[in-house]
Amino acid sequence: MRFTVHFSGSTLITLMLFCGNAFAQEVNNAYVFHPDQEVHVASLPAVVAASTNEPDVMLASLATAVMNPDVCCGRNSALEDQAPSDGKSLKELGAKVRGKHYLDAGGSIVVTDQYWPGASVNAQDIVGSLIAQRPLLIDWDGHLYVVYGALFDEYRYNDGRIEWVIKKLSLVDTRFSDKGRFLSFDRQTDDWGKVSGLLALAITR
Numbered sequence: 001m002r003f004t005v006h007f008s009g010s011t012l013i014t015l016m017l018f019c020g021n022a023f024a025q026e027v028n029n030a031y032v033f034h035p036d037q038e039v040h041v042a043s044l045p046a047v048v049a050a051s052t053n054e055p056d057v058m059l060a061s062l063a064t065a066v067m068n069p070d071v072c073c074g075r076n077s078a079l080e081d082q083a084p085s086d087g088k089s090l091k092e093l094g095a096k097v098r099g100k101h102y103l104d105a106g107g108s109i110v111v112t113d114q115y116w117p118g119a120s121v122n123a124q125d126i127v128g129s130l131i132a133q134r135p136l137l138i139d140w141d142g143h144l145y146v147v148y149g150a151l152f153d154e155y156r157y158n159d160g161r162i163e164w165v166i167k168k169l170s171l172v173d174t175r176f177s178d179k180g181r182f183l184s185f186d187r188q189t190d191d192w193g194k195v196s197g198l199l200a201l202a203i204t205r
Contacts, residue, residue, distance in 0.1 A: 031157045039130045040149035040170065043067070048181075049174045057144055058084045058093065060174035064146045065135045065201060072097075076104040079111075090139055090199040091115045097201065112202045118195035123164040127152055129200045137201075138171070140185060141194040145171040 045067055049060035059073055062084070066072040073083040078101040084093060094113030102108045116125060118139075127150055129136055136147040149170030155163040169185040185195075 029157065029159075031155045034154040034156070036167075037152050037154045037164075038149065039127060039152075041067075041130060041133050041135050044135065044146075044148050044172065045069075046177075047174055048177045052175045054144075055084055055086050057175055058088065061137055061144050061146050061172075062093065062097070064172060064174055065137055066203065067135070068203070070103055070105065071101075071109060071203060078103050078109055090137055090144075090197045093137075094199050094201070107205060110204050112204075114200045114202075116198050118192065118197050121195075121198050123152060123166045125200070126150060126166060126169070126198070127164045134200060134202060137199040138169070138185075139196045139198075140171075143173070145173055145183075147198070148172055 045064055047060045047063045049056040062079075063069070063073045066079070070077055072079040074080065079097055082097045082101070084096065088096065094115050097111050098113050100108055100110050114125075126136065126147065130147070130150055138145050138147050147169050150166055151168040151170075153165045153167065155161075155165075157163070167187055171183050171185060173181055173183060
């Protein structure tokens, strides 16, 4: 038994448009996959906390992330008066150092901050900051670390989109000066639910 199906001109055009849109969408969603890409911040300063107390660790971590002793956080630095003297959350720390500050040698800087709760941060935020050579501060399981590198997979789509999927983060623990100073956060084995937040700082003159 045969069935003959007749399409009107408008129906045929609609079907052709649908097929064309589907093909275009498929082309745009095509991607090139680059596994195991790495980015690291170069010339990270070797700042060690004066003690394991939270204010000292935060001060050393901030100085490491800023990467400029004239800016943070010793005597006569631009952020000397804003250096944390007690334990603060990363969000509070960002608010404290935000704004315009003056260098001892003359001139000024402007500090801008971006804070993400652990549940809302994404790979684009982290990798983008590291590519720009800006370390981040991370609160993981109640401890403060400096994020200076990442291992990630990259997807480059035909429509120009780039997506990154983080596999590991390279961290510095400023409480230590020996091999315990360097560690990593592994997305496969570590619990991201224990990350309470991340802070990125940018300094302009």
